[in-house]
Amino acid sequence: MITPFQFTSLPVTRWKNGGGETREIVSRPSPDAPFLWRASIATLNADGPFSLFAGVDRVITLLEGAPLWLRGVEVNHRLERWQPWAFPGEWPLATDGIHCVGRDFNIMTQRERASAQVNVITQAYTPGSSGVALVLQGAWQLDNQRYEAQSGISWSQTQPGEMFPLTPDATLLLAEIMLF
Structure with missing residues (x-):
């Protein structure tokens, strides 16, 4: 199945941790998890923690806005525009350096079933x-x-x-x- 989308038409939902909002592009179901794989675009308004997703691998790509830092225990990664970065969903990360509204693309996969x-x-x-x-x-x-x-x-x-x-x-x- 092929599904077209337009950013402005995607439904807006609150983040799992309540700290922001996202527009879901697609979420493929899994019989025993919230999704098999999922893609979304998040709006970045202010610094804050990432939602944790056990057993999930993530790739984040800054689409718009100034570069920012992703920080956590032994993690200090500078996220640059259009430079995908992969990380485990269990990592407790937070953004640092959001000074203007931006957007990022997130793809998440159930580690044991997809990448x-x-x-x-x-x-x-x-x-x-x-x-x-x-x-x-x-x-x-x-x-x-x-x-x-x-x-x-x-x-x-x-x-x-x-x-x-x-x-x-x-x-x-x-x-x-x-x-x-």
């Missing part, structure tokens, strides 16, 4: 059978349709076909999901 590979691409690509593609800038052809910045597609257990840039500045965030 995610997140890349920023600028050239034609044919992805695997599950994932999310978000246009960061320019225009792309995804599933034989034109998509502009802040829009994209999610898909599960199907091939969306070749994705290719339509403008010289075209940049795509691609999260591919591998199921075990």
